[in-house]
Amino acid sequence: MRARRIVILTEGHSNPHTAKTACSVLRYRTDEVEALLDSTHAGETTGQVLHVGGETPIVGSLDDVRSADTLLIGIAPPGGKIPTSWRSIVLQAIARGMDVVSGLHDYVSADAEFTAAARRYQVELVDLRKNSDRDIALHPSLRTGCVRVLTVGHDCSVGKMVTSLEVTRELQRRRIDAKFLATGQTGMLLTDAGCPVDSVVADFVSGSVERLIVEHQQHDVLILEGQGSLVHPSYSGVTLSLLHGSVPHGLILCYEVGRTTVTGISHLKIPPLAQIKDLNEKMANAIAPCRVIAISMNSRRVNATEAAIERQRREEEFGVPVSDVFRDGPSRLADAVLKLRDRLLGDQIRGTGDE
């Protein structure tokens, strides 16, 4: 997406979990964000309220950010509907000549009132999730020499996108030809390559992922953003389509320390991490060889000492590197990707590879 001057709308929903989209844009497109719009926190900063974006101001009205040219819907609620009370704010923004960018399932460009206003004020309505993907996965031969890594998790919203981005950036810093591939609306705000997989018609999800891989396999390493979890009843189908559509060589398993129940289904327990790892490896290996190469630990709920103990415990349990990409940096996860690449190249040279 071209550079914009963005107001992020999170009115009444400015907490790190609900405003996941807002947080990521604040983190990774910081310079383009003029303000966050939430009258319940007007006068504060995003750093204070969302712990990201530093001094970026929170305003109570569009009147306070006349320089902005884009209103970005900053939440992604389950079901993806726009809160009714937000409609008037969206219409105000359109009347000011601002484009509206949305990652909701309910397309702003399919809303009669919004489209009429957009025509009148000649602004653009951008739906990140809109697609007409109709590719059936055919499991083609993929380029030997392109290493595919997918992030998976024990639940949704544990840090799969952030892990994927941070590992890609670390590899790029080391001058590896690595590419981040987005699979959700927020990731798509942050890169030029992606597919909104959860919004594709079910029969075509793995096909759309496969096409994304095929289109970018000239790179040496592809780091694919995962979605949901194999044990989240609402999203497990999307997760499996990603696993089978991308045919990864390696998985980075993401989890949050202290998370015990499935997001949105509080009466359902998340199975132990060892079981999550086993299910992902079993489901992947039914199609092609694949293993968990590293673990990305989201330790935001615990202090540094607790995080260090947890990290060591998990490394002993699983025998792979464990890191919190914010606390520890992505270095050891990137090492694991390069180790995987070396192993695959070695297999090729020895003729023991599987491709």
Place this chain on the structure above:
Amino acid sequence: MRARRIVILTEGHSNPHTAKTACSVLRYRTDEVEALLDSTHAGETTGQVLHVGGETPIVGSLDDVRSADTLLIGIAPPGGKIPTSWRSIVLQAIARGMDVVSGLHDYVSADAEFTAAARRYQVELVDLRKNSDRDIALHPSLRTGCVRVLTVGHDCSVGKMVTSLEVTRELQRRRIDAKFLATGQTGMLLTDAGCPVDSVVADFVSGSVERLIVEHQQHDVLILEGQGSLVHPSYSGVTLSLLHGSVPHGLILCYEVGRTTVTGISHLKIPPLAQIKDLNEKMANAIAPCRVIAISMNSRRVNATEAAIERQRREEEFGVPVSDVFRDGPSRLADAVLKLRDRLLGDQIRGTGDE
């Protein structure tokens, strides 16, 4: 769907695998089918060409079946597009005042030429796959006393729908309050309860299945039609959404004797049946207790002696009843459902149930 006088269109595609929809309608709505339309087999019967429907004639032109009021698209190709050469036949049918019923992904009701013609001749265009489902699965408590059984398979097109229908009918013959729930376009032609799961936007597939279950759980037994397979890269996401959306107590595992490679992906081997069983049970049990209660063997490619040997071998391997619903009838599979019901009722009485 109301009673109709149907011509099934399979022009150039009259073989049992491609014309799956045609075969099922011939089998289960026999009395409503006037003819099959395929000029390459004109003069033959469906019994001769498709091994179903007995003396139902195959005609070369709509002129030969003037009594028909409905044209049914009789194939469901991967990707779901209508063959270009069929367009003129569809337009002819509309011009004769026939409704058009289609299970394709490409909606006939979204085709400008078809809709213009339908308006002109005042006929109905029915798209079985069309839906606007937007339910997120919430994993609610379900009614104790309603037993849920899902058919799963080692590949697509092995007989999951037929198995589900035959077992339901057998249970109904025994005066059990059993209900068949369709999840595909063909199944939906044959019953009043269903959801075209592979055509739902990915995030909402398990939610649409969950809603289907909730809407029909007043019945004592629900037999849910499965789709695809957990190891078919094109459809595994849909399969898992079904498994996690329906939270089945029991699975009937369907397979075809002699099938070794994944349909549509001939370079990919199907894993052994024991692995398929294990993957399905593991993925189901990550959410709720569930086991394979019987095996439905599709033995169309082998003779009776070979089928009997295979049946015995599989019963010894898995310790559950194995039957071909056509060769052996659905009786033993229905027995397995009732045994499951008795076990669940017993668990409830003893207070060891899981719901």
